[in-house]
Amino acid sequence: MLGYALRRLVSVSVTFFVVSIIIFLxxxxxxxxxxxxxxxxxxxxxxxxxxxxxxxDQPLYVQYLNYMWGAIRLxxxxxxxxxxxxxxxxxxxxxxxxxxxxxxxxxxxxPLGMLLGMAAALRRNTxxxxxxxxxxxxxxxxxxxxxxxxxxxxxxxxxxxxxSSGWGEPKxxxxxxxxxxxxxxxxxxxxxxxAMLDTLSKPFVTVLRAKGLSERRIVFQHVLRNSAIPLxxxxxxxxxxxxxxxxxxxxxxxxxxxGSFFVSSIETRDxxxxxxxxxxxxxxxxxxxxxxxxxxxWLNPRIRFGGGSE
Amino acid sequence: MTxxxxxxxxxxxxxxxxxxxxxxKVQAVRxxxxxxxxxxxLGIVGESGSGKSVSCMAVLRLLRSPPAQISAKRLEVAGIExxxxxxxxxxxxxxxxxxxxxxxxxxAMDPCYTIGQQIxxxxxxxxxxxxxxxxxxxxxxLKKVQIASPEAILDSFPHQLSGGMLQRAMIxxxxxxxxxxxxxxxxxTALDVTxxxxxxxxxxxxxxxxxxxxxxxxxxxxxxxxxxxxxxxxYGGKIMETAPVERIFEAPSHPYTRALLDxxxxxxxxxxxxxxxxxxxxxxxxxxxxxxFHPRCPEADARCISSDxxxxxxxxxxxxxxxxLS
Amino acid sequence: MLEAxxxxxxxMQPALQLCGIGKTFVLKSGSVLNRxxxxxxxxxxxxxVLERxxxMGLVGESGSGKTTTGMMxxxxxxxxxxxxxxxxxxxxEYGHQEMKEARRRMQVVFQDSYSALSPMLTLRQIVxxxxxxxxxxxxxxxDALALEWLERVGxxxxxxxxxxxxxxxxxxxxxxxxxxxxxxxxxxxxxEPTSALDVSVKAQIINLIQDLQNEMELSVLFxxxxxxxxxxxxxxxxxxFNGRVVxxxxxxxxxxxxxxxYTRSLLDAIPVMDPRAxxxxxxxxxEELEAKVVTLRASEMDGxxxxxxxxxxxxxxxxxxxxxxxxx
Numbered sequence: 001m002l003g004y005a006l007r008r009l010v011s012v013s014v015t016f017f018v019v020s021i022i023i024f025l026x027x028x029x030x031x032x033x034x035x036x037x038x039x040x041x042x043x044x045x046x047x048x049x050x051x052x053x054x055x056x057d058q059p060l061y062v063q064y065l066n067y068m069w070g071a072i073r074l075x076x077x078x079x080x081x082x083x084x085x086x087x088x089x090x091x092x093x094x095x096x097x098x099x100x101x102x103x104x105x106x107x108x109x110x111p112l113g114m115l116l117g118m119a120a121a122l123r124r125n126t127x128x129x130x131x132x133x134x135x136x137x138x139x140x141x142x143x144x145x146x147x148x149x150x151x152x153x154x155x156x157x158x159x160x161x162x163x164s165s166g167w168g169e170p171k172x173x174x175x176x177x178x179x180x181x182x183x184x185x186x187x188x189x190x191x192x193x194x195a196m197l198d199t200l201s202k203p204f205v206t207v208l209r210a211k212g213l214s215e216r217r218i219v220f221q222h223v224l225r226n227s228a229i230p231l232x233x234x235x236x237x238x239x240x241x242x243x244x245x246x247x248x249x250x251x252x253x254x255x256x257x258x259g260s261f262f263v264s265s266i267e268t269r270d271x272x273x274x275x276x277x278x279x280x281x282x283x284x285x286x287x288x289x290x291x292x293x294x295x296x297x298w299l300n301p302r303i304r305f306g307g308g309s310e
Numbered sequence: 311m312t313x314x315x316x317x318x319x320x321x322x323x324x325x326x327x328x329x330x331x332x333x334x335k336v337q338a339v340r341x342x343x344x345x346x347x348x349x350x351x352l353g354i355v356g357e358s359g360s361g362k363s364v365s366c367m368a369v370l371r372l373l374r375s376p377p378a379q380i381s382a383k384r385l386e387v388a389g390i391e392x393x394x395x396x397x398x399x400x401x402x403x404x405x406x407x408x409x410x411x412x413x414x415x416x417x418a419m420d421p422c423y424t425i426g427q428q429i430x431x432x433x434x435x436x437x438x439x440x441x442x443x444x445x446x447x448x449x450x451x452l453k454k455v456q457i458a459s460p461e462a463i464l465d466s467f468p469h470q471l472s473g474g475m476l477q478r479a480m481i482x483x484x485x486x487x488x489x490x491x492x493x494x495x496x497x498x499t500a501l502d503v504t505x506x507x508x509x510x511x512x513x514x515x516x517x518x519x520x521x522x523x524x525x526x527x528x529x530x531x532x533x534x535x536x537x538x539x540x541x542x543x544x545y546g547g548k549i550m551e552t553a554p555v556e557r558i559f560e561a562p563s564h565p566y567t568r569a570l571l572d573x574x575x576x577x578x579x580x581x582x583x584x585x586x587x588x589x590x591x592x593x594x595x596x597x598x599x600x601x602x603f604h605p606r607c608p609e610a611d612a613r614c615i616s617s618d619x620x621x622x623x624x625x626x627x628x629x630x631x632x633x634x635l636s
Numbered sequence: 637m638l639e640a641x642x643x644x645x646x647x648m649q650p651a652l653q654l655c656g657i658g659k660t661f662v663l664k665s666g667s668v669l670n671r672x673x674x675x676x677x678x679x680x681x682x683x684x685v686l687e688r689x690x691x692m693g694l695v696g697e698s699g700s701g702k703t704t705t706g707m708m709x710x711x712x713x714x715x716x717x718x719x720x721x722x723x724x725x726x727x728x729e730y731g732h733q734e735m736k737e738a739r740r741r742m743q744v745v746f747q748d749s750y751s752a753l754s755p756m757l758t759l760r761q762i763v764x765x766x767x768x769x770x771x772x773x774x775x776x777x778x779d780a781l782a783l784e785w786l787e788r789v790g791x792x793x794x795x796x797x798x799x800x801x802x803x804x805x806x807x808x809x810x811x812x813x814x815x816x817x818x819x820x821x822x823x824x825x826x827x828e829p830t831s832a833l834d835v836s837v838k839a840q841i842i843n844l845i846q847d848l849q850n851e852m853e854l855s856v857l858f859x860x861x862x863x864x865x866x867x868x869x870x871x872x873x874x875x876x877f878n879g880r881v882v883x884x885x886x887x888x889x890x891x892x893x894x895x896x897x898y899t900r901s902l903l904d905a906i907p908v909m910d911p912r913a914x915x916x917x918x919x920x921x922x923e924e925l926e927a928k929v930v931t932l933r934a935s936e937m938d939g940x941x942x943x944x945x946x947x948x949x950x951x952x953x954x955x956x957x958x959x960x961x962x963x964x
Contacts, residue, residue, distance in 0.1 A: 532907025576864025
């Protein structure tokens, strides 16, 4: 088990290394630079001095190594759009609303989605099942910014119950969290239903019935346990997957989180901030997959206790 | 549970099972009547789609409904009418009065729990034995099914065991509440030749020792010859013939039974063509009019095509559904 | 002239020879620091001769190595040692192009023909596919031959436009056989082709294989765990146990005069079709069977034999080989 975790860790590190290079190269292959002529015409001399100051005149691999050496010490440089602070400082300030939004959204959406999926699987081809399928399909196909707009239209404009944007007092959190929660809700309703139906069709469930177990015990003791294994693997990556969805939610509800800076950093060609955000996202994704792999192995006796006798 | 004393331990009369699906209604079982007494060994032989497994699943109400639709004049186990049984009666019957073992032991156990946990769970469900005592009981059962190192097996997960070992553990689990009847649905088909013979012998020994009823469902006439006292031959969702096992092998009444016996390979010496049954089994979504076997029957005539023969007595203990006999 | 001589010479050779082939699988386990390498010898030093115009049964239980052997003969699994000779020609080291040519002469049918038939193609396309791959004939010619073959394996021509999912198990197996034989190969390797079939259909397929073998003078390697089928279908049988052949003889000899303990335990396990017999059996575990070695005196052997403490496959008659230790 420990060996398995270590091996996964090594492979995840390699993946992360490759991804960091790709990100770095991509950023450099985007045409145009921060000191290009345009809005701010600079003389050749000034431009060169600026390039040297930010180390942009050195060979690419040196730039990469410098950058990564800094990144390890959480020094991502200074954001172009806000030179008064460091990138690390800006991210430190902006991640709290994102975490609150994302965390609460997942916390609300996941259990609801699971319940819906379970109900659908256990009452197959009844109205609950159709409702769950409809919710899941809508949640996955309707983009989150449309959901957000509809929520604003309904609760802010027509009913006038809740404010349409901003952060600050918790009243303002409700709409973005609901908008955000639709993603894990839909995802989990779908996955739970599929996983439960898959398990319910396994021969061992018939055997459990033939043993005389109550339907309740079969579902809670056996079917859920078996269905949880694939669900766990979805959890962490989905948790982060929704983080990219939060870019829209944050933009629409004007939440001062990472998402809104992500958008503005692209608009302003703010390399240091953009790269820092992308690197952080990459490392979080890598960790999420690592965690879900390890959890999967731990939950699944076939991996935990090694191969069979045959 | 003690009600009116039943005529038979298991009685099935006029059982019909159909499945409604996208492609219409599939009639899997069309009027099957069977009975079994304590300590008796009944073999149900048939090919895939003959309705042999479905009939037995229906007796323990193990078919999901919908899609399955079950109707019967009588469907009783130990005097309890299964179609109207309460949840608690049904729980008491399943695993308590009647146990079942299945074809593929590899998929019959929950992969997330150890063998011990699964046997203990069965014992505790029916008898509420304390965990510790139930574990001792499980150990005793594993010894009974001739597992060499029962302690190790008790704490193993299903994937760590071979098919033969798992089937033994399944049998141990099925026996844990001393059932009065064991339904064995092709229990050896997925196993190696030598393991198959071992498991059959084990089932037979235990059945005789415990005086338990046994229903052996199989496609293999050899398995029937080795384990059953009485045989029902099924085809196209119906019983074609029922007779004592010796009569089935020595003087079969129905053309299908005869054809089935003739087509078994390895009976003659040396290489040679077998007697084959032409054509293929009937499509259960549109079974033929008349006798289900008539399209493949060498003796079929106009009567067989137009109407379906009833089971008629051939001797005191045997019956067959064939116009030739009436 | 020369070509005709060469062809004639190759016709003298056995259809298929496996010369000392073996396969070792390496299993890795343990942690990064404490890596264990376990070598599993699935097949070891195996010799087998498939004579022309005959059916040979390769019998054994799961893990005996019989399927691995079949896959190695086809070079779908590469052997770790030994040689494969197809009509006398050593194909062990053949490259992709040469192997493609060789596969024309050696075809295979599997147990699960459903997964082996492309669900997107009609049956006539499936049966004609080998012709297409080997560039044989024009489109109309290929199609006509495919329909002809469907009839030859007992399916009506109208099946040509159907799809695999519309067929029963037995019909699919017929299609698989038609596809394997349309190139008129010399050798057919059949890996448990009847195991998944119902009794009445099994007999049909066994008869079909017999008939086609006779008509085409095919050489068939029939891999099976079912001794009853093997008895009705094969001329000769090789019994595999733990990755090696422990006994080989003409089929009836195996059934009447088996010498090896494993062969006997296999025969003993066949259900007896007589309800009045009901034999009580005594079983031996694989370990016990492995430990029980047949010991023969040199006089019991066919031809000169040197005594040896090691067990090996020895000839006890002109056509009967058994794994034994030879006493002085």
